[in-house]
Amino acid sequence: MIAIKLAIRNLLGAGLRTWLSVIVLSITFILILLIHGFLEGWNRQAMHDMKEWEIGGGQYWHTEYDPHDPFTLEDSHRDIPSLFMGQANKGNYCPVLISQATIYPQGRMRSIIMKGIDPDQELLELPTSLLKGDFEEIPVIIGTAMARATKLAKGDITTLRWRDVNGTFDAAEIVVAGIFKTNVPTVDASQIWMSIVTMQELVSMNNEGTLIVISPEITNPHPVPGWEFKDTDSLLSAIISTIKTKTIGSSFIYIVFLALGLLAVFDTQVLSIFRRQKEIGTYVALGMTRKQVVGIFTVEGAMHSILAVLLGALWGIPLLAWLSKTGFGMPLSADEFGLAMAERIYPAYGIGLIMITLLLIVITTTIVSYLPSRRISKMNPTEAIRGKIQ
Amino acid sequence: MDNSKIINISGLVKQFPMGNNNFTALHNINLAFIKGEFCGVVGPSGSGKTTLLNIIGLLDNPTSGNADVLGHNANDLSVKEAAMIRRKHMGFIFQTFNLLPVYTVFENIEFPLLLLKMSKNERDKAVMDALEWVGLTDKVKSKPAQLSGGECQRVAIARAMVKRPDLVLADEPTANLDAENSHNILQTMEKLNRELQTTFLFATHDEKVIQYLRRKITLDDGTVAGDITTSK
Numbered sequence: 306m307i308a309i310k311l312a313i314r315n316l317l318g319a320g321l322r323t324w325l326s327v328i329v330l331s332i333t334f335i336l337i338l339l340i341h342g343f344l345e346g347w348n349r350q351a352m353h354d355m356k357e358w359e360i361g362g363g364q365y366w367h368t369e370y371d372p373h374d375p376f377t378l379e380d381s382h383r384d385i386p387s388l389f390m391g392q393a394n395k396g397n398y399c400p401v402l403i404s405q406a407t408i409y410p411q412g413r414m415r416s417i418i419m420k421g422i423d424p425d426q427e428l429l430e431l432p433t434s435l436l437k438g439d440f441e442e443i444p445v446i447i448g449t450a451m452a453r454a455t456k457l458a459k460g461d462i463t464t465l466r467w468r469d470v471n472g473t474f475d476a477a478e479i480v481v482a483g484i485f486k487t488n489v490p491t492v493d494a495s496q497i498w499m500s501i502v503t504m505q506e507l508v509s510m511n512n513e514g515t516l517i518v519i520s521p522e523i524t525n526p527h528p529v530p531g532w533e534f535k536d537t538d539s540l541l542s543a544i545i546s547t548i549k550t551k552t553i554g555s556s557f558i559y560i561v562f563l564a565l566g567l568l569a570v571f572d573t574q575v576l577s578i579f580r581r582q583k584e585i586g587t588y589v590a591l592g593m594t595r596k597q598v599v600g601i602f603t604v605e606g607a608m609h610s611i612l613a614v615l616l617g618a619l620w621g622i623p624l625l626a627w628l629s630k631t632g633f634g635m636p637l638s639a640d641e642f643g644l645a646m647a648e649r650i651y652p653a654y655g656i657g658l659i660m661i662t663l664l665l666i667v668i669t670t671t672i673v674s675y676l677p678s679r680r681i682s683k684m685n686p687t688e689a690i691r692g693k694i695q
Numbered sequence: 696m697d698n699s700k701i702i703n704i705s706g707l708v709k710q711f712p713m714g715n716n717n718f719t720a721l722h723n724i725n726l727a728f729i730k731g732e733f734c735g736v737v738g739p740s741g742s743g744k745t746t747l748l749n750i751i752g753l754l755d756n757p758t759s760g761n762a763d764v765l766g767h768n769a770n771d772l773s774v775k776e777a778a779m780i781r782r783k784h785m786g787f788i789f790q791t792f793n794l795l796p797v798y799t800v801f802e803n804i805e806f807p808l809l810l811l812k813m814s815k816n817e818r819d820k821a822v823m824d825a826l827e828w829v830g831l832t833d834k835v836k837s838k839p840a841q842l843s844g845g846e847c848q849r850v851a852i853a854r855a856m857v858k859r860p861d862l863v864l865a866d867e868p869t870a871n872l873d874a875e876n877s878h879n880i881l882q883t884m885e886k887l888n889r890e891l892q893t894t895f896l897f898a899t900h901d902e903k904v905i906q907y908l909r910r911k912i913t914l915d916d917g918t919v920a921g922d923i924t925t926s927k
Contacts, residue, residue: 307809318797587793590754591854592782592810594775687749690789 308597312604316612319577323609326573330566330613330666335621337559337662342625342652343633344555348548349653350488352541357430358489360540361399362521365389365532370403370515375418378405378515382470385514386529397523399428400514402504406467408479408497410455417451418496419467421504421514428518431492435483436500443503444482448493452484459484465497469509477507488648563666566613567673574606574677585681586689595682602681606674610667628652701861701894702728702751706760709746709917720746721917724760728896730861733888734910735897742914744898745866751896752785752864753777765861782810786855786893790867792847794839794854800826801835804853811858825853829883845876849883856887865897869904877903 316323356362370381382402389398402421407414422429424436436444442462447455457463459481466476479497487493505511519526526534538545578585588598632649707724710717720743728734736744749755750762753769754777762769765784772780781787786807794803804825808818826832829849839847848868855863865884869877885907888895897904905911913921 310809314802315797583791583793584795587787587789587795589778590752590781590787590789590793591807592778592780592785594778596775686754687745690754690793691791 308600308604309608311601312608315601316605316608322573322576323612326566326569326609327612327616329562329569330609330670331617331621333559333562333566334613334617334662334666335624336562337665338621338625338654338659339628339652340555340559341552341658341662342629342654343650344548344552345655345658346629346632346652347551347650348545350650351544351548354488355491355541355544356521356537358487359429359492359518360537361428361518362523363519363526363534363536364540365517365519365526365529365534367515368531368533375405378403378418381515382510382513383531384512385517386532388527388529389514389517390512396427397520399423399426399518400501401516401518402501402508402510402513403515404467404504404508404510406465406497408455409464409466410457410461415455416495419465419504420496420498421501422498423502424500428520430487431498432483432485433498436498438482440480440482442478442480443499443507445479445497445499446483446485447481447497448490449484449486450490450493451496452481454495457481457484467507469507471509475507563669566666567669570606570609570670571673571677573609574602574674577605578602578677578680582684582689583692585684586686586691589686590690595684599675599678599681602678603671603675606678607667607671609674610670613666613670614663625652625654629654699729700727700763701730701765702726702896703763704751704761707747707750707757707762708759709743709750709755710758719917721750721757724917724919726912726919726922728894730894731888731892732910733885733895733908734912735899735904735908736912736914737897737899737905737908738914738920739900741916743917744900744914747914748864748866748896748898751862752787753780782807783858784861786858786860786863788848788851788855788863788865788868790870792839792844792851792871794847794850796839798838799835800831800837800839800842800850803839803850804857807854807858821857822853825857828856828887829853843876844872845879848872848876848880852880852883852887856891856893859891860893862894862896865895865899867899867901868897869899869901874903877901881907 367381367383369377371377385400389400399422404419406417406419408417409415422431422433424433426433432446435446438444443465447457452458461481462478464476465479466474468474479499501514505513517532528534585598588601589595629652632651634649704724704726707721708719709721710719724747736747738744746755750757750769751764753764753772756769765780767780795806798806801822804822805818808821813821823832826835829852831846831849831853834842834846839850842850869880872880881904884895887893897908899905910924911921912919
């Protein structure tokens with residue numbers, strides 16, 4: 306207790322020297338929270354959007370299906386089991402058929418992925434109801450990235466060419482029935498969406514599908530022969546690992562700031578021990594053990610972090626609260642970035658993040674305060690009293 | 696140990712390493728001090744006064760010989776035990792005052808009592824008593840930087856005396872003071888010596904101090920060259 310009492314007196318008595326270190330540490334504290342809060346906010350938004358737009362509560366995949374290998378599409382289709390069919394299951398399951406195709410917007414050939422989905426589905430955010438209109442051509446919907454890349458607009462007609470299950474080429478006119486805006490590029494880039502029944506007819510794969518999206522309300526999906534169940538964790542693993550990579554990358558920024566803050570504390574400590582050797586000698590002469598003196602200086606250094614947290618709370622809490630309401634405007638849109646990313650990301654700060662950051666600051670500051678303070682235990686008090694140690 | 700002797704030094708030698716050799720600061724010192732003495736070790740710079748005071752203050756150890764201080768042999772004490780004896784039984788007064796700059800006068804004087812874990816009420820009373828002894832009751836809230844040299848040394852005396860120690864060690868206490876302040880300080884210390892029976896041991900070469908001493912031990916080149924007691 307006495308060490309804390311004395312440390313507070315000494316620290317506040319040191320004036321500007323203390324506050325400079327405290328300010329740098331408080332900036333570091335808030336910066337760490339901000340960076341992690343931003344990434345956590347992005348993580349939550351990306352996962353939420355991907356569930357809403359693409360993966361639902363998980364997916365059954367045809368055992369041959371590999372989204373990263375288009376050559377598997379030729380074989381990854383089979384009859385949709387009766388479990389996933391019927392009016393009663395409409396809200397729980399949503400079959401999707403996937404195949405390769407080519408379109409010719411403005412006469413240019415472009416390879417695409419053609420996806421068939423039930424226009425009445427409500428599991429995903431895709432505006433599939435637009436496919437139900439009365440059109441002479443085959444109605445399709447595309448995302449804004451696809452629209453931009455192909456220069457297609459709503460109502461535009463272009464040629465679609467595909468191969469059916471037997472490998473026979475065929476072609477037909479498609480019309481863009483709607484363009485949707487999404488933060489999830491994996492339902493947008495190089496893709497067109499049409500009615501699954503229409504697509505099944507085009508490719509002669511009646512009643513077949515490539516994957517089945519299930520509702521989040523289905524908590525215990527049954528194993529289905531020929532289909533492999535992928536839960537949301539495995540379907541989100543790519544975005545999770547990307548954000549983890551971003552987290553590690555961004556850590557360097559705050560490590561630099563933390564190092565600056567700690568350097569300031571270390572420097573203050575080294576300077577203190579050199580300048581205050583008479584004081585150290587006096588403490589020893591007055592009956593303090595060297596361990597107690599080391600304790601005072603260590604606590605004094607560590608108190609920088611406590612003051613930094615208090616100061617950080619003073620200016621940081623309003624700033625972080627404001628940013629969590631207004632969010633960060635992102636310079637890149639999702640379709641340009643290639644990952645699920647909203648136009649604005651709202652930082653999210655968990656109690657765990659705050660506690661870990663707080664502990665990180667306090668522990669590292671205590672360590673860098675202790676390191677130079679150890680020198681006190683080797684000081685000759687008779688020399689220290691007279692300030693003669695060089 | 697004789698009950699009246701609070702310090703008993705016999706065959707004390709202190710050497711410091713100097714290059715490949717040793718420099719002998721104190722040669723075969725034999726001295727004893729009794730409770731309530733107002734005495735001083737006098738001699739020119741480099742004669743070993745401060746070294747002797749440091750050993751008596753348990754801040755340094757003898758190279759050989761014995762130094763029994765307040766019933767404890769300096770050679771047998773751990774660093775922690777020595778600190779405990781200083782904390783409970785000794786007061787120090789330094790040439791450069793060595794007040795803690797960020798503390799007020801009150802806090803500086805209170806410091807030794809904090810180490811003794813005295814209650815707040817006891818501390819407040821003891822500090823106010825000490826301030827009265829040195830006549831600084833009006834400077835309670837001042838910081839050392841706001842005080843004159845004489846006032847600083849009076850605070851240092853109050854700090855040394857506040858716990859009513861058995862022994863006060865004063866190393867050149869008047870070296871940074873003018874004549875008037877020196878006399879004031881010495882009169883204060885003499886008064887406290889008489890009233891509280893505290894043993895005062897000075898290291899000095901200042902004539903102003905020497906004239907107040909009742910016992911003068913002259914050190915010359917690390918040896919005792921004289922030990923004169925006068926009745927005052």
